[in-house]
Amino acid sequence: MCHVIVTCRSMLWTLLSIVVAFAELIAFMSADWLIGKAKPSSSEDVDNRTGGSQEPYHPTLGIYGRCTRISHMQLSRRDTLCGPYAENFNEIASGFWQATAIFLAVGIMILCAVAFVSVFTMCVQSIMKKSIFNVCGLLQGIAGLFLILGLTLYPTGWGCHKAISYCGPYASAYKLGDCSLGWAFYTAIGGTILTFICAVFSAQAEIATSSDKVQEEIEEGKNLICLL
Numbered sequence: 001m002c003h004v005i006v007t008c009r010s011m012l013w014t015l016l017s018i019v020v021a022f023a024e025l026i027a028f029m030s031a032d033w034l035i036g037k038a039k040p041s042s043s044e045d046v047d048n049r050t051g052g053s054q055e056p057y058h059p060t061l062g063i064y065g066r067c068t069r070i071s072h073m074q075l076s077r078r079d080t081l082c083g084p085y086a087e088n089f090n091e092i093a094s095g096f097w098q099a100t101a102i103f104l105a106v107g108i109m110i111l112c113a114v115a116f117v118s119v120f121t122m123c124v125q126s127i128m129k130k131s132i133f134n135v136c137g138l139l140q141g142i143a144g145l146f147l148i149l150g151l152t153l154y155p156t157g158w159g160c161h162k163a164i165s166y167c168g169p170y171a172s173a174y175k176l177g178d179c180s181l182g183w184a185f186y187t188a189i190g191g192t193i194l195t196f197i198c199a200v201f202s203a204q205a206e207i208a209t210s211s212d213k214v215q216e217e218i219e220e221g222k223n224l225i226c227l228l
Contacts, residue, residue, distance in 0.1 A: 004122050007208040009201070013133070014118040016198050017140070021115040023191040024108045024147065028101075031062035031082055032182035033154075036166035039069065060182055061166045063101050063154070064092050085162070094157030103150030104188070110143035111195065121205075133209070137202030144195040151188060 036059040057080070059068040067082040086092045092101060114136045121132050157163065159172040163179070171177030 005209045006122055007205070009208040010121060010133075010205040013198060013201050013205040014121065016194060016201065017111070017118045017136070018115045020140075020191050020194045020198055021108065021111040023187055023194070024104070024111055027184040027187040027191065028063070028104050028108055029065070030182075030184035030187075031065035031067045032060045032184040033063060034061040034158075034163065034166060034176070034179045034185075035182045036061060037168055037178035059166060061163065061179075062184065063097050063104075066166075093162030094160035096153045096157035097160070100150040100154045100157070103146045103153070107143040107146035107150065107195075110139050110146070114139050114143070121209075131206050131210075133202045133206035137199045137206075140195055140199040140202065144192055144199060147188070147192040147195060151185075151192065154185075 038058055057069050060066065064086045065082065065084045067080055069080050089098065089101070092098045117132065117136060121136075124132065126132060127135075155174045157173070158167065158175060158177075158179075164171050164177070167177035167179035169177070171179065
C-alpha cells in the first residue's frame with residue numbers, strides 16, 4: 001500500500017533540490033558569465049524618447065554563448081543579439097571551457113534526475129531496502145564535485161582569444177582584464193553551495209519520514225501523513 005508522507009524537512013529538501021537544478025541549468029545556458037568592457041555609443045545610437053545618446057553598452061560572454069549589439073543597415077538603431085557563438089562543441093573558445101561545459105553538464109544532469117525523483121519521495125521512500133533520500137543525497141554530493149571542477153577550470157580559459165576580444169589584452173588565466181563577472185557565474189557558485197547543503201539535508205529528510213510518529217500514523221491505517 002502506498003503511503004503519502006509529507007514532512008517539513010522532506011518537503012524543504014524536495015523544493016531545494018528543484019531550485020538548485022533549475023538555478024544551475026539557467027546559469028549554464030546564460031551568456032552573462034563575463035561582462036565585457038563598455039563599448040562607447042556612436043553618433044547613431046540615439047534614444048528615440050529623449051533624443052540623447054544611449055548609455056555605453058557591455059557585451060557579455062558565456063561558456064558557449066554571447067550577447068552583443070548589432071546595427072541595422074537601414075535604421076539608425078541597434079539591437080542586442082544573444083545566441084551561441086559556437087555551432088558545435090569543438091568551436092567553444094577554450095579547451096578549459098570545453099572541460100567546464102562537460103563537468104557542468106554532467107553535474108546538472110545528475111541534479112535534474114535527483115529533482116525529478118525527489119517529487120516521488122512522498123510516495124516511495126526506499127527501493128530495494130535503500131533509502132531514496134540517502135541515495136539522492138550521495139548523488140547530489142557527486143554532482144557538487146563535478147560543479148566544483150567545472151567552476152575551477154572556467155577561469156583558466158580567460159586567456160583565450162575570445163575572452164581577450166571582450167576583456168582586453170590584459171586578460172589571462174584567472175585575470176579578468178577589463179571584464180567583470182556576471183550574475184550567471186555567481187548563480188552557479190551559489191547553486192553549488194546549495195547542492196552540498198541539499199546533500200547534507202537529505203539525511204534529515206530521511207530521518208523525518210522514518211520517525212516513530214510516522215510509523216504510528218501508518219499503523220493507524222492512515223494513507224496521507226502530514227507532519228511538521
